[in-house]
Every structure is written in C-alpha cells, then in structure tokens.
Amino acid sequence: MGRPRGDNAMEKNLIRADRTALAPYTAWAALFIVVPLAFVAYYAFTDASFNFTFENISRFFTATTQTASEDGSVREIRTYIVIFMRSLKLAAISTAVCLVMGYPIAYIMARSDARVQKTLMTVIMIPMWMNFLIRTYAWITILQDTGLINRLLSAVGLSPVHIIGTQTAVVVGMVYDYLPYMILPLYSVMAKMDVKLLEAAQDLGCSGLGVLRRVIWPLSVPGVINGITMVLIPSISTFYISQKLGDGKFFLIGDAIEGQYTANNLHFAAAIAFILMILLLICMGVMRWLTDKKRGGLA
Amino acid sequence: MKHLSRIYTAIIMIFLFAPIAVLLVFSFNGANSLSVMSGFSLHWYRELLRDSNTLISLRNTLVLALSSAFIATVMGTGAAVGIDKLRSRTALTVYDTVTNIPMTNPDIITGISLMLMFVFTGRLIGSTSSLNFATMLIAHITFCLPYVILQVLPRLSQMDRALPEAAMDLGCTPVRAFFKVVFPEIMPGVLTGLIMSFTLSVDDFVISYFTAGNGFETLPIRIYSMTKKTVTPKMYALATIIFFTIMALLIINNVMSDDQRAQARERRKARLPMSSTADMLTDAETVASPAKGRSRKLSDRGKLAVVACLIAVCLLLIIVPPALIDSDMQTLNVYNWGEYIADGSEEFMDVVSEFEDWYYDNYGRRVNVNYTTYATNEDMYAKLKSGAVSYDVIVPSDYMIARLIEEDMLLEIDFGNIPNYENIGEEYRYLYFDPEARYSVPYIYNINAIIYDANVVDEEDAQGWDLLWNPKYAGKILQYNNPRDAFGTAMYKLGIDANTTDPDEWNRALEELLRQRPLVKAYVMDEVFNLMESGEAAIACYYGGDYFLMSDAASEDVDLQLYYPDPTCYFMDSMCIPSCCQNKELAEIFINFLLEEDVAVQNAEYISYSSPNVLVQESEEYADYMGEEAMEALYPEIDDFTELYNANSFRNQDSATMDLMNSLWEALKIQ
Known part of the structure; x- marks a missing residue:
C-alpha cells in the first residue's frame, strides 16, 4: 500500500506503547495466576517435609468409609469420590x-x-x-x-x-x-x-x-x-x-x-484442590468442545 | 403475555429481596435474636455506631475494594489495549487461557493457591508477616483483573483503529493519543469494569479467608469468626445501612441522568437512554446499542457520578476513625475469639480503645491495637503455623496451648510486667497445659453443659449424656459441628477417656455418633442460639455460659434450663504471647490491663463465661449483674479445681489421633 514512510516508524512507536501497556499485566498474571497454581501442584505432590509423594493424590481416590444403609447393611464407599x-x-x-x-x-x-x-x-x-x-x-x-x-x-x-x-x-x-x-x-x-x-x-x-x-x-x-x-x-x-x-x-x-x-x-488440602481443578478443567473443556467456538473469549 | 412476564418478574424480585427484607426487619429487633422478633428498637444501630472494631472492618473492606478495583482497572485497561493489538494466534490463546483462570477456577482454589505461595515465599525470605494487607490486595486485584479486561476488550474492538493513528499523524505521542482518542471511546467498559471489580471485592469471602493476615480484618472475616458466639442483629443493621446507601446512590444517579436525558432530549440528540451500575457483569456491547456517540456519554456521566460518590463515601470512612500516622505510634496485634471482649456495645466498656487511652495517659505514647478475630483454635493455629502472620497476644484454649508450647511457638511471659497476675486465683494457675505457669495467663473458662427446653423435655429425662441420644426427642437434638467437641460427647457417654489414643475407642465413639445421627436436627456452632431461642430445637450441648445469652433472648413459649452432665469437659482460654511477637513488653502491659478489676468484670459480663479473676468473682457489681442463678451455674462449688480440671479437659492430640479424628468426622458427615 502506498503509505508514507513516516507511518512505519509511527506504527512501531504505537506497538511499543501497547506492549508497554500490556507488560504489567503479563508480569502480574505470571506471578499471581500461573505461579500460585504451580504451588498447588507442588504441595499436592509433596509430603510435610516437601519430599515428592503420590500419597495425597492416591488418598483422594482410595480413602474409604463404612456407611450403614437403612436396612442395616454396611457398605464401603470411597470417601472423597x-x-x-x-x-x-x-x-x-x-x-x-x-x-x-x-x-x-x-x-x-x-x-x-x-x-x-x-x-x-x-x-x-x-x-x-x-x-x-x-x-x-x-x-x-x-x-x-x-x-x-x-x-x-x-x-x-x-x-x-x-x-x-x-x-x-x-x-x-x-x-x-x-x-x-x-x-x-x-x-x-x-x-x-x-x-x-x-x-x-x-x-x-x-x-x-x-x-x-x-x-x-x-x-x-x-x-x-x-x-x-x-x-x-x-x-x-x-x-x-x-x-x-x-x-x-x-x-x-x-x-x-x-x-x-x-x-x-495443607498438602492434602492442596491435593483435593488440585484434583478439583483438573476435574473442572475437563468439564469445561468438554463443554467448550461441545459448543464449538460459540463462546466469546479473547481470541 | 405481558401480564405473565410481569408476574414472573415480580416473583424473581421477591425471591431476590426476601432475605434483604428479613435483615431489614430484624435489624430493628428489640432482642438479641435473629429468629424471634420482639419489639421495634433502634438499639442495634446505636450498638453498631459504638462498635469501633466493626466500623474499622467496614472501613478496611471498603479501602480494600476501592484500591483493588482501582489498580485492577488501570492494569486491566492497559492489558486490554495490549491484547487488542496482539497478532499472533498463540499469544492470544495464551492470554485468553490465563485471563480465564481466575474466573473459571473456584474461589477456594484461587484463595488456597495464593495462600500457599505467600506462605512459602514468606518462609523463604524469613518474613514473619507475609500475610497482610498487601497479600489481600494482591489476591483481590488478581480476581478482579479478568473482569476488567473482558469489559474493555470488546469496546476496543468496536473502535475505529484509524483513530489513534490519525491522532499521532497530527502530532500526538502514543500516550497522548490514548488519552485523547482511545480512552473516551472505551470509557464505558472501563467504568463498568471498575464498578464490577468493586462489587466482587466487597462481596468476596472465600479468597479473603485464605489470604487474610494480621492487623487487617475485613467485614466477612469478622462475621465468619462470630461462629463461636452469635451473629447479632448488629450485622443486619450494618447491612441495612449499606442497602440504603446504595439505594441513595442509585437514586441520585438516576435523577442526574434523568436531568441529562431531559436536556439531551431538548437538543434532540439522545437516542437511547442507558446508564449506571446497571450494565455491570454484562459484556460491554449489551443493551441493544445503536447507543454510540452522545447518548453513551450520558451514561458515562451517570457512572462517573456513582464512582465519585463511592470514592467520597470511602474517603469519609477512612477519615472518620482517625488514623493517626504517628511515627511514635506502636502497634499491638491481638488475635482473639470472635465476640470475646467487651466492645463498647450495650452498656459495656470498649476495652480496646480504653486500653489505647490508658496507655497514652500512662506512658505518653500512642498505641494502636489491631484487634482481629478467629472462629476456632484450629483456624488460629493454621494462621500462626503458616509463619505468615505476626501477633503479639493470642487467646487459645488449653489443648492448643499445650500444642503451641510443644512446638516452641510461645514465649515465656515476664510476670514482672504483670503485677495483676495476683488477681488470678491460685487454683487456675497451674493447669496441665502449663504446669509451671510460664506461658499463659488465664482469661476465661467454662464448662460444657446441656441446655434443654423444659416445655418439651420431661423432667426425668433431663440428666446425663443420654438425653442427647434419647429417641423420644428425635429431630430436636443439636450436636456440635466440630469434631473434638462432638466426639467428646460420645466418649463421655460411653465412659471413654476423651483423650484416648486408642483407635478402637475412637471407632466406638463414631458408632455412637452414627447411632445419634438420625436423631440430630442439626450440627451447629453459633446457629445453636437461634435454634434454641426459637424453640426449633429442644436439646443442645454447648458452653454453659452461653445459656444465659440464650435464655435472655428466648421466645415466650420456650423455657430453657441447664445442667452439667457428669463427667463433662472444662476448658480454659488463656492469654499467651506467640513467638512471632514483635513487642513483648507491650503485650505484657496489655495482658496486665485485662486483669484490672473493672476491665475483667466488663469482659466477664460480656462473654458470660466464668472468670478466673478473684476480683471478678468477689465483685458485687458483677454478682448483681449476672444474678444469683447465673453465679451458681458459672461457679459451682468445687473442692479442687486444678485436679477436676486436669481430669476433665481436652489434651493435645498426637498427629495420628488428629488424622484419625478428622477422617472419622468425615465418615460421620458423609452418611
């Protein structure tokens, strides 16, 4: 297109300004949205002395409780499920x-x-x-x-x-x-x-x-x-x-x-939170996929 | 059709406003009850105005909401401008995903994730108060940001992109071009984002709960920590005032925009009236909008008015309790149970501000007491253990003190600074948790009692723990909603030592609670007050002193009585100085002040539990105030208190037992 030359410099200027406007949010989002989630995962997969463990996650899926039903028979149920x-x-x-x-x-x-x-x-x-x-x-x-x-x-x-x-x-x-x-x-x-x-x-x-x-x-x-x-x-x-x-x-x-x-x-609390987060992500993902791209996001 | 939709709208409105009508009405209640209305009175409004701690927490809430909304709006608008210019698909997807996280993540996860990070980094850098105003502010900004961005972005995409370029062609710098050209175009989105952020921040409880630190208590945290005592109509009075303030703001706003609209109509320029807080939460281009150009500016002015009013109100509130920024000022962080100190309500002394004045008179320096509250020992411990808070005085119960001492989390008290310690009866000093009396100063104690409605419960049934298991009263029985006390009742009934570490005995107690479950109306803490006062429930086990608060407010056809089953649990809440204390001497002076006769009397009357302070027990004024019946119930004749107490109180549990108790509790709750 027959644009005057000055435009190019101006556009660069404008882009630089926009990038600067975005920078604080980028830093903020990384620090206070993404990193904290990493901490949830970190706590979920460690024990009280911060050694790696699957204990917390598996506890969520395997912990059981006895429940008595009306007729007096006892059943075993998976507590957190x-x-x-x-x-x-x-x-x-x-x-x-x-x-x-x-x-x-x-x-x-x-x-x-x-x-x-x-x-x-x-x-x-x-x-x-x-x-x-x-x-x-x-x-x-x-x-x-x-x-x-x-x-x-x-x-x-x-x-x-x-x-x-x-x-x-x-x-x-x-x-x-x-x-x-x-x-x-x-x-x-x-x-x-x-x-x-x-x-x-x-x-x-x-x-x-x-x-x-x-x-x-x-x-x-x-x-x-x-x-x-x-x-x-x-x-x-x-x-x-x-x-x-x-x-x-x-x-x-x-x-x-x-x-x-x-x-x-805290570690088990983080594990429950982590699993809840993953399950919700799956739910939302499925819902989004089902409705294709009808939902208006940023993109 | 038209009628149908009107009726439907009306139904929805009734649904939305029914609870608000309720709190409006009950805020004028003559009695201290949220379920029995007795007479009209402005009592609670007077109380509210006298309750400086609640007013401070209101101020904190508004300060927090206003600053987080403002920062989130500035940063979010900048972000939207930047995102709008992104060309790369990948970058857009990344920003879209990240921005959506705080909105599509449950509050509880956002709260926990931030808390974990703050606590962890706090420990890393060795900070003793890494949870504070700043962390709450960060948390609130974080969850407000996406809403701002999603409001501003659509406005930007509607805007003619040639505009800023044209402005720059004419010699504007990019910044100037933004303010001259872009900003006016996206203004409605920005304002809506601001108002929305403010609303969400004011309404938030969960995220604040996890990220709150010392010295900065917001309203929701304060209300939540009233769980041990009761939520009073005072809170309803506060809500009512908030309600009318909002109404006033909206009406002013409406009148103003009506004015403008009229003027505009004259000029035949306004095509579509719209404005105000109304378009919160919708995305920007809503409200069938050919409303470009002038009419939109009207709406902006309306919104601006709301924002301006908000700022004005907040500024006023900030100024009202004079925040003396005095370089010589000391700060004392006190962390106590909710409703656990005479707070200037009723005829009571406002102990905290009294101390501030007294200290100034005697020491010539200002001290500012940051008084914050918790709902349970465990809440307090969780905050303290995180290492992210710093308190100077705490008031834990016996078994928690034992745990804190064991974990080296308390400082030895210098009793030289507490001459009033001699007011504490000898028999209360050397209890099991602190046998040499080095770490704790008794504050208040009580005995678990059974409270029942004599109009429902037969006289001969009213004895021992069996009453809580009596099928005759199925659906009328209340049980504690906390594991330690609830298991305690079952163990006392079974004759098991409540401090057992034997899993078999714990399982037997669980079976007993499971047997009781079909009879239980509700598992309660503070709700016990309303349920007993209104006669909804007839039998409850609760802390004996609360009986007097209940029977004062009980409805006419309810005749509440109390007895102590044998054995039962004694508890002592004592003042301690945690190892994170910043000003130990000041803490000791404060503790000493609480032992003064008049202060201790006021607190004992307010809390209505038993005082270990001899001067209180001997005070005639106190005995008159409480009445004979109460004095007998609060101070039963006991030969050797220390021995009885040591035999009948909760001990600190080892972590295996604690884990077991928690999973058994979950087993009880998920039936």
Whole structure:
C-alpha cells in the first residue's frame, strides 16, 4: 500500500506503547495466576517435609468409609469420590434451577424498553452489595421450621414444611447467591439479538415455542454456556452455604478442603484442590468442545 | 403475555429481596435474636455506631475494594489495549487461557493457591508477616483483573483503529493519543469494569479467608469468626445501612441522568437512554446499542457520578476513625475469639480503645491495637503455623496451648510486667497445659453443659449424656459441628477417656455418633442460639455460659434450663504471647490491663463465661449483674479445681489421633 514512510516508524512507536501497556499485566498474571497454581501442584505432590509423594493424590481416590444403609447393611464407599459426586450433584441441580429461573427473566429484560432494562439490572445487582455471609444467614430466618415460610403456611391453615437442613435448603441458598451470575450473561446475549429475526420467524409461520426453540435458544447458547460456568463453579466449591443452610449435614468438597486446611493438613488440602481443578478443567473443556467456538473469549 | 412476564418478574424480585427484607426487619429487633422478633428498637444501630472494631472492618473492606478495583482497572485497561493489538494466534490463546483462570477456577482454589505461595515465599525470605494487607490486595486485584479486561476488550474492538493513528499523524505521542482518542471511546467498559471489580471485592469471602493476615480484618472475616458466639442483629443493621446507601446512590444517579436525558432530549440528540451500575457483569456491547456517540456519554456521566460518590463515601470512612500516622505510634496485634471482649456495645466498656487511652495517659505514647478475630483454635493455629502472620497476644484454649508450647511457638511471659497476675486465683494457675505457669495467663473458662427446653423435655429425662441420644426427642437434638467437641460427647457417654489414643475407642465413639445421627436436627456452632431461642430445637450441648445469652433472648413459649452432665469437659482460654511477637513488653502491659478489676468484670459480663479473676468473682457489681442463678451455674462449688480440671479437659492430640479424628468426622458427615 502506498503509505508514507513516516507511518512505519509511527506504527512501531504505537506497538511499543501497547506492549508497554500490556507488560504489567503479563508480569502480574505470571506471578499471581500461573505461579500460585504451580504451588498447588507442588504441595499436592509433596509430603510435610516437601519430599515428592503420590500419597495425597492416591488418598483422594482410595480413602474409604463404612456407611450403614437403612436396612442395616454396611457398605464401603470411597470417601472423597462420594463427596465430590455429591457436590457435583448439588451444584448441577442449582445450576439447572438457575438456568430455568434465569432464562425467562433474562428474556423479559432483553425485550423491555431501555429504562426498565436498566432498572431491572440494577435491582438484580443490589443484593451482591450486601455481604454474601449475611444474605445466607438471613435465609435461615426464612427457611427454619419456625421461620417465615412456615408461619405464613400456618397462618393460612396449611401444614408446615421442613426445609432447613434438607437438600432443598442448600439448593435455595446456592440459587439465591448465584442467580445473578446466570441472568447477566444470558441477558447480555439476548439483548444483542436482532428483533427482526424473531419477527421474521413468526412471519414465516413459527409458533411461539418454535421461535424459542429454533431462533432464541440457538442464539443464546453462548450466554447459556457462560452462565452455567459462572454458577456451576462457585456452587461446586462453596462451604459456607452448606454449613449454614444444610444444618451441617451436607459435607461438600469445599468443606473437605476447608476442613483439611484448618486441620493444618495443607498438602492434602492442596491435593483435593488440585484434583478439583483438573476435574473442572475437563468439564469445561468438554463443554467448550461441545459448543464449538460459540463462546466469546479473547481470541 | 405481558401480564405473565410481569408476574414472573415480580416473583424473581421477591425471591431476590426476601432475605434483604428479613435483615431489614430484624435489624430493628428489640432482642438479641435473629429468629424471634420482639419489639421495634433502634438499639442495634446505636450498638453498631459504638462498635469501633466493626466500623474499622467496614472501613478496611471498603479501602480494600476501592484500591483493588482501582489498580485492577488501570492494569486491566492497559492489558486490554495490549491484547487488542496482539497478532499472533498463540499469544492470544495464551492470554485468553490465563485471563480465564481466575474466573473459571473456584474461589477456594484461587484463595488456597495464593495462600500457599505467600506462605512459602514468606518462609523463604524469613518474613514473619507475609500475610497482610498487601497479600489481600494482591489476591483481590488478581480476581478482579479478568473482569476488567473482558469489559474493555470488546469496546476496543468496536473502535475505529484509524483513530489513534490519525491522532499521532497530527502530532500526538502514543500516550497522548490514548488519552485523547482511545480512552473516551472505551470509557464505558472501563467504568463498568471498575464498578464490577468493586462489587466482587466487597462481596468476596472465600479468597479473603485464605489470604487474610494480621492487623487487617475485613467485614466477612469478622462475621465468619462470630461462629463461636452469635451473629447479632448488629450485622443486619450494618447491612441495612449499606442497602440504603446504595439505594441513595442509585437514586441520585438516576435523577442526574434523568436531568441529562431531559436536556439531551431538548437538543434532540439522545437516542437511547442507558446508564449506571446497571450494565455491570454484562459484556460491554449489551443493551441493544445503536447507543454510540452522545447518548453513551450520558451514561458515562451517570457512572462517573456513582464512582465519585463511592470514592467520597470511602474517603469519609477512612477519615472518620482517625488514623493517626504517628511515627511514635506502636502497634499491638491481638488475635482473639470472635465476640470475646467487651466492645463498647450495650452498656459495656470498649476495652480496646480504653486500653489505647490508658496507655497514652500512662506512658505518653500512642498505641494502636489491631484487634482481629478467629472462629476456632484450629483456624488460629493454621494462621500462626503458616509463619505468615505476626501477633503479639493470642487467646487459645488449653489443648492448643499445650500444642503451641510443644512446638516452641510461645514465649515465656515476664510476670514482672504483670503485677495483676495476683488477681488470678491460685487454683487456675497451674493447669496441665502449663504446669509451671510460664506461658499463659488465664482469661476465661467454662464448662460444657446441656441446655434443654423444659416445655418439651420431661423432667426425668433431663440428666446425663443420654438425653442427647434419647429417641423420644428425635429431630430436636443439636450436636456440635466440630469434631473434638462432638466426639467428646460420645466418649463421655460411653465412659471413654476423651483423650484416648486408642483407635478402637475412637471407632466406638463414631458408632455412637452414627447411632445419634438420625436423631440430630442439626450440627451447629453459633446457629445453636437461634435454634434454641426459637424453640426449633429442644436439646443442645454447648458452653454453659452461653445459656444465659440464650435464655435472655428466648421466645415466650420456650423455657430453657441447664445442667452439667457428669463427667463433662472444662476448658480454659488463656492469654499467651506467640513467638512471632514483635513487642513483648507491650503485650505484657496489655495482658496486665485485662486483669484490672473493672476491665475483667466488663469482659466477664460480656462473654458470660466464668472468670478466673478473684476480683471478678468477689465483685458485687458483677454478682448483681449476672444474678444469683447465673453465679451458681458459672461457679459451682468445687473442692479442687486444678485436679477436676486436669481430669476433665481436652489434651493435645498426637498427629495420628488428629488424622484419625478428622477422617472419622468425615465418615460421620458423609452418611
């Protein structure tokens, strides 16, 4: 191209400036994102005197516990595998509930006029400014046997329900805390959808459900993937919610890590964290692969 | 359809705001309960304003959030500019992956990974306080960065790339070109990133929990460490204030942008109104945006207003508790249980600030007490053992003191600096963990008791440990949510020595707990207060002194009673000076101060456990305050306290037993 010569020097200048702008982050990311993960691996594969060992990793997979089932028969289960599967189950349920609850509201938001959109968004964000611990604590008051729900039920003459300490309570806590993380990515893809596409589909004879299935849903997949990631990951590793709303009866993988940390068993805590990280990476990798490159990253 | 979507929106809003409504209402509770509402009062707001430690932790939270958000935004914006120009696919993939790590890694892993690194490098360079404000700041910046980058990047890619070049053609330097041309274009993304970082930082608990060090306690850490005592409506009052502050900010912001919008409409320039904190968390190009040009600038101003208000509020908060940067100022780091010192609430003395004043009056120098709290002995030990913190005074329980002495982690106390030590009763001085009284000064002690609701539990059942296993009260029984105390109850019931190292006996105790599990309503720590006060549960084993706090706040149809099963566990929490102490003499002066009669009385009344301080036990004011029933329960007639205590308290466990206990505990919990 017939560019004047000066441009070349200028471009170099510009590139140099951009590189300089990137440099602090590069150093930071290397030092505080990558290196710490190496430390997790290092601790996971060493014993208390920092000698190499597979002990911690194999303990995760082989440790067993006797459990008695209802009929009195005793079974042997693999402790941490079971804990992990339980956490995954609860997190998956919570994520699914978040998706089901969040999808319509995200759609409603995206289709409202700008002013309503803005208000709804703000309203959804407000709870996040009150600390997570306090919000979770307040749920106890609502869910407990003499709590608000049951008082309401008995006021209208219905029999009380037992919620606190059940799986439902833990799921409610997780859904509550992480719902905004589902709504916002969903909303952000839906707001970008072209209304004309929906109208076109209707003009061409698509039913309401048809539009949803053939147009809206496929277009929203990247948001769905983002939302699932943002909800699944924190809910799989939480330990406060399960302690407070689960009556201490739900022992999740986060509780296991925290328990080993307070028992000053750093190497085993690191091993559990390391395995959790690898398993999640695999999950995310599979999900990304399934949805191809629909998810918008940096690249 | 329209109606349907309105109803649905309303349902979601109710769901999102139900707990907030609850904490709003309970913040006006007349009683100290989060489940029984009795009367309207502003009590907790007054309490909050008097509680300087909570206010400091609020300030710390805001300072941390503001500085991490600011640094993350600057660095993240720079990074986005750089990444935007990258041409190599490999480089892009690398940056994409690394940037995604903090977002797709669970908090707990980010927290642990940073903690491990800080602790390890801290040890390498021999630093005694490698966990501190700086490490929390680093952690918060690290998890905020990706959000900023992902907000700014799309703005950059939408921008006309010829713009900065044109600016430079016209003689701008690259930096000038950036600020003149690029920055205004990407401003909305930058602001959204900033607000998002701030929000995430304020809301974070997990990462702070692992990276927190001494002298810098944030709100979440403080709330978490209230686990042994109870979370009071005071915290709800705080949340309510935060809530209304945010509302006010948003309304101001709305009014302002409405103004601007009106003006803009007049000028027929605004096409699409949008603004405010609203577009947090979405990526930048959301909100159907032909909103390029002018209307976007409106939204910027709205956001700027929010940011400005935030900064103003934070600055105010920073200034309010006067942070005297005095070169002559000494610092004392105290690490104590949550809710374990009279803190200026109710009619109580604010012991910490009282000490600061007293010290200034007597020594003519300023001292700043950094008072931080922990939830369990094990939490405290984990922090101390990491070698990454530095405390001057700690208050561990007996078995933990034994462990610390064994591991050479305590300093011998110079009792010459603690003349008030004579106030400590002779029988409390030479307990098993410190038989020669060299390392510890008794602070407060108590006895594990069984607390029950006499309206539910029959009189004849209320004895011994069997009550906790009585199937008649299935679903009404509470058990400790910590392994040591829980196994203790089973061992006492079985007549096993609670300090046994025999695995068979531990397994028998586990079987007993497994047998109890179907009867247990919940495994609890501080939740015990709410559950007992509201009558949800009828039987609990807990620390005897807490009974008085519970029965004060209990609902009308609950009649709480207490008895001590035999045998039961005694515990003593004593003041010690850890080997990382930086100012031993000051620590001793502080300990001495806590033994003064009026201070010790205040603390004993506040904590409501038994005091080993003779002056307290003899104080008439104290006896009046506690009442006869409490005095009898707190100070049962004991011939030889030392002997009884030594026979009935937890000892330090060897690591094999500790490991066994933890895995048996997991076995109990995963049934």
